[in-house]
Amino acid sequence: MKRLLEWMRDELLFVLAVALYVWAFAVAPDKALQALAVGGRTFLGILPIIAAVFAALGLFNVWVDKKKIAAVLGKGGGIRAVAIASLAGTILVGPVYVIFPLLKAVREHGARWAVIGAVLAAWAVKVPMVPMEIGMLGLRFSVARIALVALAAIPIGYLLEWVMGIRRPVAAIESDERIVIDE
Amino acid sequence: MLERYIGYAYLVLAAIGFAYTYAKSHDKARKAAQGGLKALRGVALTFAGVFGLVGLLDIFVPPAFIERVLGSQGGFMSLLAGSALGSVAAGPPVAAYPIAASLLKSGAWAPAVAAFIVSWTLVGFVSLPFEARTFGPRFALARNGLSFVFAMIIGLLMGWVL
Numbered sequence: 244m245k246r247l248l249e250w251m252r253d254e255l256l257f258v259l260a261v262a263l264y265v266w267a268f269a270v271a272p273d274k275a276l277q278a279l280a281v282g283g284r285t286f287l288g289i290l291p292i293i294a295a296v297f298a299a300l301g302l303f304n305v306w307v308d309k310k311k312i313a314a315v316l317g318k319g320g321g322i323r324a325v326a327i328a329s330l331a332g333t334i335l336v337g338p339v340y341v342i343f344p345l346l347k348a349v350r351e352h353g354a355r356w357a358v359i360g361a362v363l364a365a366w367a368v369k370v371p372m373v374p375m376e377i378g379m380l381g382l383r384f385s386v387a388r389i390a391l392v393a394l395a396a397i398p399i400g401y402l403l404e405w406v407m408g409i410r411r412p413v414a415a416i417e418s419d420e421r422i423v424i425d426e
Numbered sequence: 427m428l429e430r431y432i433g434y435a436y437l438v439l440a441a442i443g444f445a446y447t448y449a450k451s452h453d454k455a456r457k458a459a460q461g462g463l464k465a466l467r468g469v470a471l472t473f474a475g476v477f478g479l480v481g482l483l484d485i486f487v488p489p490a491f492i493e494r495v496l497g498s499q500g501g502f503m504s505l506l507a508g509s510a511l512g513s514v515a516a517g518p519p520v521a522a523y524p525i526a527a528s529l530l531k532s533g534a535w536a537p538a539v540a541a542f543i544v545s546w547t548l549v550g551f552v553s554l555p556f557e558a559r560t561f562g563p564r565f566a567l568a569r570n571g572l573s574f575v576f577a578m579i580i581g582l583l584m585g586w587v588l
Contacts, residue, residue, distance in 0.1 A: 291433025301462025
């Protein structure tokens, strides 16, 4: 039972779609079939791009060395470090359960909060997925979104660091800094 | 139709990438293929759900409704709705694009759709507990809150750029 609930939580979109189709076939079978056809056509149209995107994802996984990126992020402290973090974040791919622990390790190796925040924001760019975005929304949309997210990653990082510093006991901040000095 | 040709062009590029990787190291190429397939298997059901929802959206939801909730007349409220919708949505970012395209086609305001996509990728409502466990609740709440606001700002700027 618990496993079923967990599965449903992980596959929320699928469960939602199935539930809505059950309802749709009950109230208007003709329209439900039409909907299924529209969804299927859209899927077939984008299928080559999906295949290419996941092939690219596999290649990214073997060529982009996450540990090397992590090592770069742990060094430096100024705006340059935050800007580099924003760039590094854009090429980082992987699910949350890989990226979060990785960045936690980076943080523990002395990276400032602004760097972690910027990486996580820029991580939303997801370079290997871009072909799919262009295919469905157009080149202009995709380029504008990537540029704006990568730029926004820098203020997001700094604001996050500011929030992390508000009203924290001095000892906690000092221990943060001590980590940096140790590095 | 055009997008299908673009897709084939990408496939050719990916094949070249694999050929190059295979020439460098058989093992690396095998790992890349396994990684890609694993990722694809992980989102297969999500894709089924998403394209199912795209069909439902197209047939069952009248464009007038989407225009009212996410249309340009809604202004700030449309932006807020777009960002909120993207935040609670669960699923990989690739799932956001088909839905966004469908919304745009039905007359949604471009900045609201942009806010939807950006918050989908930036704000992780479902992964919030995991994020709080990893970085602490303050970090998780602040990051997701900031990202929510920035999704709306980026959406507005996109409307201006496009």
